[in-house]
Amino acid sequence: MRYMIFVFSLHPTRDAGPLIFGTASGKLPFWPVLLFLFLFFLTSPVAPGFTAEEKPEAAKEKDKDKDVLVTVTAVERKSLDPKIALPGTVLPVAITQLAAEIGGRVDEVLFTEGDFVKKGQVLVQLRTVPFELERDHAVAEKNRVAATLEELKNGTRPEVIAAGLAVTKQAEARLKLAEIELKRIEKLYKEGVVSINEYDKFKALAEEELAKYNEKKAQIDEMIAGPRVERIKQETATLAAAQSRIEMIEDKIARCSMTAPFDGIVVKQQAEVGFWLEPGDPALVLITATPVLVEVHLPQFYFDSVDLGTPAKVTLEGRGSDSPNKDYKGTVVEKIYNGDAVSRTFPIRIKVDNRRNEIASGMLLQVELQPKGATSHKMYIPKDAIVRTPNETHVWIIRSGQKNQMTADKIEVTPGTALGNLISIDSSKAPIKPGDLVVVHGNERLRPGATVKIVRELD
Structure with a gap:
């Protein structure tokens, strides 16, 4: 068996080519040897992280057994009852721009912006002197008409009637004397003693006395009968007209005092002392203080769930622990069947009691509605x-x-x-x-x- 001796050379051989290892049998390239060493350590039982007795699968099984x-x-x-939570804006129940009913100069302004006022309280006073003088003249005319009417209703005084009767008797006596003289002259005329001119003269005197008697007789009859009913009605109507004129002038005087139509708060002043106001010119803006309305824009999918009378909880958010939230009870009193075409929301208005004046118009409140439906x-x-x-x-x-x-x-x-x-x-x-x-x-x-x-x- 031939043993391989590895000798690592840091420098290339003089021959051209890659780095090589020197061996007893010749020369080998560097890269195949390096790959062999990597695979050897990777598959070795003593590879780092594991032991021969513990494999990765065993580690997983061990972890699986732990609770x-x-x-x-x-x-x-x-x-739970369903709730609808939405933001709402406070609106006044009523808002009015108090304007002048008649023309006049402002004499007094009896408020400042932000004042709480009561119904009937005078806020602006216009000059009333011209109307007061006109009223005094109308009162005097009324008194004259009233005296005339009283005279007509009381009739002629007894003394006047007695004097009229005496004058009538005098006229009657003169008439009788003229008639006697006419009869005597007429007899003489027929006998031819007096001329026709003399006869005509006495005849005319007799007719004149008759006319005077009839006049006096009619006057005394009128005195005794009293004034005509028609005359009394005329004077009665004249008296009523005089009274109406006085009332019209007094109404103008009353309208010179611009009063609060309801309990509320003055939010804007539009007139000062010395201003001349024509009928319809604004003087101030007044809103109600209590109760208030909270307007909420209800999404269309909640529209059928909220009806008039639906209870609501209204919350005025505080600033933190020093100023906690305040809750109020309210009821839906207005439901508007005309929504916004962009947001698809429909306004509803909730009436809330504000006796302590803690809620002001324009505030943002949180509203929680209790819609109808099953729990x-x-x-x-x-x-x-x-x-x-x-x-x-x-x-x-x-x-x-x-x-x-x-x-x-x-x-x-x-x-x-x-x-x-x-x-x-x-x-x-x-x-x-x-x-x-x-x-x-x-x-x-x-x-x-x-x-x-x-x-x-x-x-």
């Missing part, structure tokens, strides 16, 4: 129990195996709605019952069929 330490908790079944019953587990992979979402349920060993069973689930640290699940491939133990910690190390050891069970 995986896990933390578990019981699956819970909860009955949901679902299984809930901690969020940490969910294992997500690119292909599936699953949980590990503890099952009892042989020799009192416990194994982990992988079950695919569909996550649902969250409830704090819990999340609902829906399992269609394998049943999950309330009380089943689900792995919360250690689930990332589990493999199908692995035995486990529970180190902690959460409440």
Whole structure:
């Protein structure tokens, strides 16, 4: 047997060619020898990382026999009412721009912006002197008409009637005297003693006295009968017109005082002392303070779930522990059947009591609605129990195996709605019952069929 003696040369031979080893039988190339040494150490029983007694497959079998330490908790079944949580904006129930009803100069402004005012409180006062003078004139005219009407209703005084009767008797006496004289002259005329001119003269005197008597007689009859009913009605209407004019002037005076139409807050001042306001010119803007409306834009898939009267919880978020959140109760009072074509949302408005004036128009509040519908019953587990992979979402349920060993069973689930640290699940491939133990910690190390050891069970 020929033994090979390896001699490594760091320098190439004088002959052309690659690096070579020198041997007793000749020369060999360098690269085949290097490949031989690499394969030798790779397949040797003393290769690094393993012993002759332990192979990689054996190591896997050894790891498989170990129990995986896990933390578990019981699956819970909860009955929960569905909630709709959305942001909302505070709006006033009423907002008005208080304007002048009549023209006039501003004498007083009795508020500042931000003031809380009561219904009927005077806010702006216009000059009233011209209307007060006009009212005084109308009152005097009314008094004159009232006196005339009273005179007509009382009738003629007895003294006047007595004087009229006396004058009538005088006229009657003169008439009788004229008639006697006419009869005497007529007789003389027929006898031819007096001329026709003399007769005509006495006849005319008699007719004149008759006319005077009839006049006086009619006057005394009128005095005794009193004024006509029509005249009394005319004066009554004149008196009513005078009273109406006074009321119109007093109404103008009252409208010179611009008052708050409701309890509220002045949010904008638009007039100063000395301004001349024409009818319709604005003086201030007033909004209601309580109650308030919270407008929420409801997505269309919730539209049928919310009706008028639906209860709501409204939350005013605080700044932290020093200023905690404040909750209020509200009710849906307006539902607008005209949505936004872009966002597909529909406005609803919730009425909230604001007696302590803690909510202001324009604030952002959080609204939680209680929609109509059946109560949901679902299984809930901690969020940490969910294992997500690119292909599936699953949980590990503890099952009892042989020799009192416990194994982990992988079950695919569909996550649902969250409830704090819990999340609902829906399992269609394998049943999950309330009380089943689900792995919360250690689930990332589990493999199908692995035995486990529970180190902690959460409440």
